[in-house]
Amino acid sequence: MFKKVLIANRGEIAVRVIRACRELGIQTVAVHSEADKESLHVRLADKAICIGPAPAADSYLNIPSIISACEITGADAVHPGYGFLSENEDFAEICEAHGLTFIGPSKDSIARMGNKIEAKKIARESGCDLIPGSPNGVTPDDPEMLKLARKIGYPMIVKAAGGGGGKGMRIVTHEEALSDMVKLASNEAQRAFGDPRVYLEKYLEGPRHIEVQILADKKGKVVALPERDCSVQRRYQKLIEESPSPAVSDKQRKRLLRAARKIAQEVGYVTVGTIEFLMDKNGAFYFMEMNTRIQVEHPVTEMVTGLDLVKWQIMLAAGERLTFDEDDIRIRTHAIECRVNAEDSEHDFVPSPGKVEKFIVPGGPGVRVDTHVYSGYTVPPFYDSLLAKVIVQHDNRDAAITRMRRALGEFIIEGVRTTIPFHQKVLEHEAFRYGDVTTNFIAKHIAGTE
Numbered sequence: 001m002f003k004k005v006l007i008a009n010r011g012e013i014a015v016r017v018i019r020a021c022r023e024l025g026i027q028t029v030a031v032h033s034e035a036d037k038e039s040l041h042v043r044l045a046d047k048a049i050c051i052g053p054a055p056a057a058d059s060y061l062n063i064p065s066i067i068s069a070c071e072i073t074g075a076d077a078v079h080p081g082y083g084f085l086s087e088n089e090d091f092a093e094i095c096e097a098h099g100l101t102f103i104g105p106s107k108d109s110i111a112r113m114g115n116k117i118e119a120k121k122i123a124r125e126s127g128c129d130l131i132p133g134s135p136n137g138v139t140p141d142d143p144e145m146l147k148l149a150r151k152i153g154y155p156m157i158v159k160a161a162g163g164g165g166g167k168g169m170r171i172v173t174h175e176e177a178l179s180d181m182v183k184l185a186s187n188e189a190q191r192a193f194g195d196p197r198v199y200l201e202k203y204l205e206g207p208r209h210i211e212v213q214i215l216a217d218k219k220g221k222v223v224a225l226p227e228r229d230c231s232v233q234r235r236y237q238k239l240i241e242e243s244p245s246p247a248v249s250d251k252q253r254k255r256l257l258r259a260a261r262k263i264a265q266e267v268g269y270v271t272v273g274t275i276e277f278l279m280d281k282n283g284a285f286y287f288m289e290m291n292t293r294i295q296v297e298h299p300v301t302e303m304v305t306g307l308d309l310v311k312w313q314i315m316l317a318a319g320e321r322l323t324f325d326e327d328d329i330r331i332r333t334h335a336i337e338c339r340v341n342a343e344d345s346e347h348d349f350v351p352s353p354g355k356v357e358k359f360i361v362p363g364g365p366g367v368r369v370d371t372h373v374y375s376g377y378t379v380p381p382f383y384d385s386l387l388a389k390v391i392v393q394h395d396n397r398d399a400a401i402t403r404m405r406r407a408l409g410e411f412i413i414e415g416v417r418t419t420i421p422f423h424q425k426v427l428e429h430e431a432f433r434y435g436d437v438t439t440n441f442i443a444k445h446i447a448g449t450e
């Protein structure tokens with residue numbers, strides 16, 4: 001097992017990783033920017049090192065600084081968290097070249113899955129259904145594209161090969177707009193990801209976002225866990241996640257988990273990852289992309305399965321083997337997570353950084369709060385706006401919703417605006433309570449937020 005892990009991240013996930021390390025008897029090194037001196041992860045780690053100025057490009061994305069911090073402190077592994085360098089194949093390679101274990105998949109898995117066109121090919125080879133679309137990238141003035149687009153049909157969606165998570169996407173409703181939309185998407189993709197390649201897909205109306213967490217050891221064993229439903233999103237930012245999905249039957253779950261497992265096996269994946277699917281009204285599901293990191297919403301799966309996914313991620317990176325099978329996993333409870341952001345959900349979700357004068361977290365049975373915030377903490381304006389994740393569990397979905405409303409009602413946050421009013425609105429909505437949540441839920445039901 002590792003002796004000392006450096007956490008190349010900040011915020012609640014850095015805190016989460018430190019907790020897992022401590023329970024495994026591993027020493028921890030926090031890195032932080034000049035803006036994060038007072039963050040909780042800095043206090044909780046055994047050692048902390050400042051790696052640069054506030055902008056992420058100068059600190060949390062600064063690979064030489066992070067490698068130096070590892071060498072100075074004698075760390076033997078690096079946990080990248082999510083975001084920042086977590087899906088950067090160069091970083092994974094550089095860590096390994098410096099004798100540091102990157103706690104994640106191989107650089108090869110990151111690279112192959114990071115290209116969404118390549119990822120779809122891998123999914124197809126492993127027998128998974130794909131949304132009808134272009135098998136390769138398209139360019140704006142290619143005459144073949146028009147032919148292909150006619151075959152796919154409208155509405156259509158243009159997505160970035162180097163993207164994911166919705167950035168650089170464009171919906172095309174008719175042929176006349178196609179060339180322009182491909183150009184726009186391609187320019188945006190170049191700017192955001194340094195890769196102008198885009199591809200086409202048939203646009204599914206009102207799908208659900210269903211994802212499957214997988215764990216994989218270095219001996220080739222893969223276990224897929226019960227799905228998460230992340231259909232409540234705003235501008236491609238997930239806001240509420242739950243497990244199991246109210247829209248997935250036991251029979252569908254078997255098929256989903258099998259598909260996810262086969263895709264992970266196909267790439268020779270190790271540690272933890274997530275396969276994302278879109279599910280249509282008829283319950284058909286299609287591979288969308290794979291995330292090669294631990295995700296924000298991993299705690300809902302921890303609550304449902306009783307597994308500690310971050311501990312497993314670390315143990316699997318250290319070469320330990322999976323000691324349980326998919327059949328050993330029972331769905332023990334219903335879990336829901338709400339992301340509490342420092343954003344004013346009543347005014348178009350504008351960021352609301354600043355000093356958190358008072359911060360009193362909810363508790364009681366079945367409530368977990370993952371956060372790096374405390375009373376008196378100042379939310380810097382430089383990074384994402386996640387303040388806390390409230391995760392609840394209860395015997396069934398209705399009871400879990402009631403419990404979440406109770407927990408959010410207890411949460412006292414003064415000094416910054418938050419997304420709690422948005423969550424309360426969704427949770428009390430009849431359509432949500434009924435489990436009827438798709439892509440257009442927020443636009444359709446939660447007025448004034450789109």
Ligand code: MV4
Nearest residue numbers: 131165166201202203204208209231233236439
């Ligand atoms: C789609 C889609 C419809 N058809 N692809 C949103 C985030 C990004 N990961 C992919 N997304 C979508 N891709 C096709 N071919 C609709 C969405 C989508 C969405 C999906 C699930 C839940 C909420 C959503 C909100 C907007 C768009």
